[in-house]
Amino acid sequence: MNYTFQFGVVWRDLGALMDGALVTFQLGLLAFWGGALIGLAGAALKTFGPRPVRALVDTYVVFLTNTPALIQIYFLYFGLAEFRIRWSGEFCLLLGLTLNAGAYLTMIMRAGFLSVRRAEMEAGEVLGMTRLQQISYIIAPHIARTIYPALANFFIVILVMGTSIGAVIGVDELTGTAITLATVNYRWLEYFTVVAGLYIVLTLIASVGLALFGRWAFRVKARVF
């Protein structure tokens, strides 16, 4: 191989790449929180809701988990444009990722709902707790603790895989920024090497943060590394 690496141009663009990384992080975080809210509502409705509502939640989950996120975002960006609904790339990406995450998180949180021990609920009941008190003192902390590792993993998935879809609809997140810059000077290999490094840094920051938070808030016994 006769390729000569020239990282000089990439270093010059490091500022732009860091901006991209920040956009990636923000998009990941927003989509995750939005998805978590949808997931919580979805799981609650799926567990306690009437039959038609449960069917509706199932339909949503099946459609969004069994089609590629890329197609869902294309649909929002290009598909809706045919109906004169033109949203920005950023908005379509965020909305698509949020809806997609909501479907996956509905399933994850549903598992949490199902794992609450009936016996603990009974213990709460005989101590005089109302249903609402049982939910806030027993169910909610229990669910948080049980599903936290799955949630943390899923955040990394959105952060790395989800947001990079932005590149194909012109969003200046990390991957998109690199592609835009590389088309100018053809230093693809250098840009992507640095971008990969930045993704790893992002992931490490997120993992350590999540592990520490989980340990502090829910006594999740996760290793930081």
Added chain:
Amino acid sequence: MPHLEVRDVVARYGSHEVLSGVSLDVDRGEVVALVGPSGSGKSTVLRVLVGLLQPVSGSVRVGGQAVDYRSAGQVRAIRNRMAIVFQQYNLFQNMDVMRNVTLAPIRIKRRDRREVETLAVALLERVGLGQKLHAFPDELSGGQQQRVAIARALALRPEILLLDEVTSALDPELVNEVLDVIRDLAREGMTMILVSHEMAFVREVADRVVMMDKGQVIESGPPAEILDAPRTERAREFFGKILRH
């Protein structure tokens, strides 16, 4: 007049009748042991008393007052007077020992925090867990968890303590530490109904033994009488099986 008076209670799980007319009296300070084969309805009696299973018919009177288990308010009131300890301890896994014991008195019963915390520490010391105030349930042995559960029940200052096979889930070497606590409580005059398979313990601690079978009380009397000279064939057969070894 007995402190607790259970009359002709019938209870069902779905269509299956688990209690077919159970009557039972418990005096203040008395320790009553419910014994009998599994499925005979012993635990169900306790579940009915604390309002986890609504009786179909029959009556329960505590301190002379009839309890209406269809009324949420009355069920809540009865849970101020009776506390239950389960076979599987059922501690709140997400809370440390202190919070397990103090949560209900402080947050649910709205008692003074300082007073409850002092009581909780005293109770936990008394069950031998003064060193484990801030341990979490998954860091404790079964015997320790069960002793926390007993302290949690006592923190409610119940008039009657219900113990549902509290040693059945424990490793044999951990059984005694829990029985010691119960023995102490009996000595201090705590009114208790205990479901147990530990016949030697029942003989030692119970004032009265009530033998149940197929959802009915078939014999009741002092331990020596019931355990050593059962009148019914069914009781003879049961004790013959479990007392042989």
